[in-house]
Each structure stands twice: as structure tokens, then as C-alpha cells.
Amino acid sequence: MERRWVGPDGYEIVPAIRDGRQVLQVCRDGTPVADCGSVEEVARHVDLADLCEVISLPARDDGRRAALS
Secondary structure, eight states: OOOEEEOGGGEEEEEEEETTEEEEEEEETTEEEEEESSHHHHHTTSOGGGOEEEOOOOOOOSSOOOOOO
């Protein structure tokens, strides 16, 4: 499951692989701003206290379907 964090002013942080190493990519309004090697580097771009993790829930498929009339 993909992890990502969002913050104010269009900031989004997503894990990525660059040159064989894991980084945290900071984007703003969909445009990459920086590839950070540590959380401390991310904090130079956005206040960590403002970030919220986005949790994607799996689609529910328990056999229930809406009746069509």
C-alpha cells in the first residue's frame, strides 16, 4: 500500500527511489520540490506538525449489492 502525507499549501510527501536509495519526495501542487534523504530535510520545506498521513482503505466487496429496479 502506498504511503503519502499531505500538508497545507498543496504540499505532499511521498516515498520514492532515486539512484538506488529511498528518499522522501516533497511536491507542491504536483510539482517536485526536493528529494530528501531524511525527515529533517523534509522539515526544511514543510512544518512536520502540519502533515497528515493519507490512508487508502481497500474497496469493500462483501457480496452485498444494491438492488436495481
